[in-house]
Amino acid sequence: MKKPDIRLYGLIDPDNSGGHDLLWLTEGIARGGVTMIQLRDKKSETADFIRLAKDIKAILNPLHVPLLINDRVDVAFAAGADGVHLGQNDLDPESARRILGRDAIIGLTVRDQAEADAAPLDIIDYVGLGGVFDTASKVNQAPPIGLEGLQSLSESLRARRPGLTICAIAGISIGNTPSVLDAGADGVAVISALSGVADPTGAARDFRAAIDTALTVRGAA
């Protein structure tokens, strides 16, 4: 069982880049302290998506930050990415594992108790849990689960698999990060809070400081 470092999981999306160049944004948040990056691209042609993923991977390699691809397992394979993040409407985790192999990092979005119960926890490496709060960056059909939902679903998942890595998704800010980690998440996934600011590196640095402080407090408790 891998333990991916998802303390600060930055999402890169051409549709939500805050007008920044994607490669500049990637390098900036990686230097600021993002521990993993996910590339989401719902519009590009496959070959363009692969090219972008390879360019981003080349930036991240020397910084030792893994790159995961949203949804597209074929793109992850062709680009040599470190893994995939799968939504409930994406490829099934077992097929993804067979394509990418055991070393790949595979994450799965879980939005409610039924999805938590159905999640193949022997195949995936982490769960993206949420949406925790309302968010502007993605249309969520379901109402947010809140801190209570985050806590109860985390406990339910870890009852089946102790130590499971859980990342909180949607509407995360520096302000609510301590309560999110206190509710059981190991880290937070962030998009607009990093891309939609003038200084993404500084924002990532501030996020990481808040996260590491909260985790230290939690660890000492």
Place this chain on the structure above:
Amino acid sequence: MKKPDIRLYGLIDPDNSGGHDLLWLTEGIARGGVTMIQLRDKKSETADFIRLAKDIKAILNPLHVPLLINDRVDVAFAAGADGVHLGQNDLDPESARRILGRDAIIGLTVRDQAEADAAPLDIIDYVGLGGVFDTASKVNQAPPIGLEGLQSLSESLRARRPGLTICAIAGISIGNTPSVLDAGADGVAVISALSGVADPTGAARDFRAAIDTALTVRGAA
């Protein structure tokens, strides 16, 4: 080297179904004599695409008609399809081969001499050559290659790989099928001419008769 039977290669696309139910259309053209089917879906979510592919595969299995998936190698893998058709803006054929294995049928679109020269003919099983004529079903950026282009590109490809299976693409009708086969194609890929009619089974039957007659004449020449 596989020799896929692409005499009459039917394309199924939710965006170009002539208002027919996709499963009804699939079964109809397969019973009419289509020798291979390609499923193209540029809009559905991945899981929906996989479900549709599995449903179509279940219809085609007892009829012994292979199913290829357009572009999405991950979908082809998860759905247990027989292969993929790759455009020039899709996954590279080598990655597709590594994901799908040696038994998969892999086809590649070739539109001009430069793409013919670059095509990895040791990896792919057939070439989709064209667009030969103008077509309403797909936006072609390049002008059609015509029968002359079909002939010269076929010769160029087969100089590198004798016996290469070549399928003519775009604007194919029963009327121009004999000249297309005479120019060097082993078969034709068809979408609107099968989906955009009231009786797809009858249209497929008529196409197959025209193709088989023309191939017999060519074989006897």
